[in-house]
Amino acid sequence: MKTVLLVGLGLIGLVLASQGPEPQDQPAPASYPETPPATSEYTRGVIGGKHDLSTWTGRPGDACRACHVPHLQGVRPTTRPSGEPGVELFRITGQRAVFVPGRYTPGPSSLMCLGCHDGTVATATIGSAHALLAGVREGFAVPEGFVWRDHPIGVLYPSDRREFRPASVVETAGNIRLPEGRMECVSCHDPHNAAGVDKMLVMSNRRSALCLACHIK
Amino acid sequence: MRLAVLMVTILIAGASGTGCGPAGRAGNLWSELVYYPDRQSTPRAVVYGHLGGLLPRFDATPLLARFLYGPSDYGHTLLRNPQGMALLEDRLLVCDQGWPDVVSIHLPSGRSEPWCDAGHPPRCPVDVEADADGRVYVADTTLRSILVYDSEGRFLEALAPAAAVAPFFRPASLFVRGSRLYVGNLDERRVEQFDLSSRQWMEPLKATGVQPSLVAPTGLCATPEGILLVADALAGVVFRFDEDGRPLSPIGQPGRGSGEFVRPKQVACTPGGLVLVADAGRQSVLAFDAAGRHLFEIHESPGSWTGWTLPMGLLIIDPARLPTFSGRLDEAGLPPPDAYVIVSDSLGGAPLTLLGIKERPAGGLAGAY
Numbered sequence: 001m002k003t004v005l006l007v008g009l010g011l012i013g014l015v016l017a018s019q020g021p022e023p024q025d026q027p028a029p030a031s032y033p034e035t036p037p038a039t040s041e042y043t044r045g046v047i048g049g050k051h052d053l054s055t056w057t058g059r060p061g062d063a064c065r066a067c068h069v070p071h072l073q074g075v076r077p078t079t080r081p082s083g084e085p086g087v088e089l090f091r092i093t094g095q096r097a098v099f100v101p102g103r104y105t106p107g108p109s110s111l112m113c114l115g116c117h118d119g120t121v122a123t124a125t126i127g128s129a130h131a132l133l134a135g136v137r138e139g140f141a142v143p144e145g146f147v148w149r150d151h152p153i154g155v156l157y158p159s160d161r162r163e164f165r166p167a168s169v170v171e172t173a174g175n176i177r178l179p180e181g182r183m184e185c186v187s188c189h190d191p192h193n194a195a196g197v198d199k200m201l202v203m204s205n206r207r208s209a210l211c212l213a214c215h216i217k
Numbered sequence: 218m219r220l221a222v223l224m225v226t227i228l229i230a231g232a233s234g235t236g237c238g239p240a241g242r243a244g245n246l247w248s249e250l251v252y253y254p255d256r257q258s259t260p261r262a263v264v265y266g267h268l269g270g271l272l273p274r275f276d277a278t279p280l281l282a283r284f285l286y287g288p289s290d291y292g293h294t295l296l297r298n299p300q301g302m303a304l305l306e307d308r309l310l311v312c313d314q315g316w317p318d319v320v321s322i323h324l325p326s327g328r329s330e331p332w333c334d335a336g337h338p339p340r341c342p343v344d345v346e347a348d349a350d351g352r353v354y355v356a357d358t359t360l361r362s363i364l365v366y367d368s369e370g371r372f373l374e375a376l377a378p379a380a381a382v383a384p385f386f387r388p389a390s391l392f393v394r395g396s397r398l399y400v401g402n403l404d405e406r407r408v409e410q411f412d413l414s415s416r417q418w419m420e421p422l423k424a425t426g427v428q429p430s431l432v433a434p435t436g437l438c439a440t441p442e443g444i445l446l447v448a449d450a451l452a453g454v455v456f457r458f459d460e461d462g463r464p465l466s467p468i469g470q471p472g473r474g475s476g477e478f479v480r481p482k483q484v485a486c487t488p489g490g491l492v493l494v495a496d497a498g499r500q501s502v503l504a505f506d507a508a509g510r511h512l513f514e515i516h517e518s519p520g521s522w523t524g525w526t527l528p529m530g531l532l533i534i535d536p537a538r539l540p541t542f543s544g545r546l547d548e549a550g551l552p553p554p555d556a557y558v559i560v561s562d563s564l565g566g567a568p569l570t571l572l573g574i575k576e577r578p579a580g581g582l583a584g585a586y
Contacts, residue, residue, distance in 0.1 A: 057430060106526075111527060112498065114563075115527070116451075118300070118314075119314055121451065124314055124341050126314050126315075
């Protein structure tokens, strides 16, 4: 029994050792690969889906390139800590820090979504009842008890309120993300559609499961 | 005192060299040099501030809207989520998805109001153009047609090509040149051409034989030399077509480097040939010369100007079309620019930003600052 336990521990150690530490100082690739790895969990849901823009352009690399702009998209900036949220990978050189404490403003990842989902390239969410309250703009101060017409983005997750589960619990499963502690488009939607759920949700909303992951009812 | 402030600004600008600069205030006029390679070179850009704040104050927001949307100081206008713009005499027409409608802003008085025929409002207005006869064309991606109104906002017709001409139609951008209406059609990934005189749809423009190919034509304009420019939000370039419709080498490329595009949504060209591109992904406006060389980028200036959140629309205006504002510049001792540029921001704190472009070397802004 002891031998089996030792062998098991050894195997686990080997697996951990083969993974190695998380790379922090990778150089930026010279160019983006034309063909993304087909077996990646990210590409599995993208290829052939609505976000696979290579079907529009005819260039295989465009499945990723449309959102992950070349040169820096696959590498965490070496100046940023390795534990930083993934949305930092989308931040663009020169892009301002959009979060203003206490004020409504979408985060960087949501801005990537809104860059297309503005009614021109894709369905409109700006000014619609879907995720943004019509008329709400950056600088809009959200009053206490304000009744949203639909689900807001760019707002702090209210972990301190009893009708919401703690953020740590919400994020435990790994499906729901709260970038920098805020509700963003990617909190409910997975642009990679890795789970293959309808409407690109991060998890099934059958019997309001997605809603109830945050809201205590 | 004012002269002293301006002199200080000159000194700081000269010491700073290139890039973003300090803000200056002259009377009620907020201005900021955002680009100045040196005090004499051109072109360069000046940010005057939120257009609504520079117009006479007129807030006609309905009480119900104020109740529903809560306290806000964003508007001297009705604007919520503006996108494409056009000038119709002394009115600025702005597509606004927050209503959704086209909001008319009377520039001399500042009065703003929903403009389209209440019986035929747009559902998703993304771009607007006016022709020489005062007809107004509104691209509606939900109705998949171009709504045509007269100069008073009365509905005339809904325009869309027959299925045999374009089986799929999603108009995302408009541009009128002479008697021709250009329409960026996202579904067919091409630019449709409609002859306003004969009312015939003509052979569409396609970027065949060039890489990348046309994908999402979200912005249209023409240079003084007659070259049609097409901003492609997904291909990440600005396509160019000569007057015969032949594709030329595009401007820029996708990327995050200098002069590269993330989400180029709209393109505009000044009378002097300066090409401006609004990039929603970079949250900036990039400037190129007529040959497509990148010149500079207009974006936030930390500590003084917060920049744009989701810049969507661009409109070039001759200074003579904004006499009230030019008068304020004159009162402040600031020379007028060669062209005004209005930038619409769908989510930013200022729905419309007024810029000044100085592109002729003689005289100019440099001496005043």
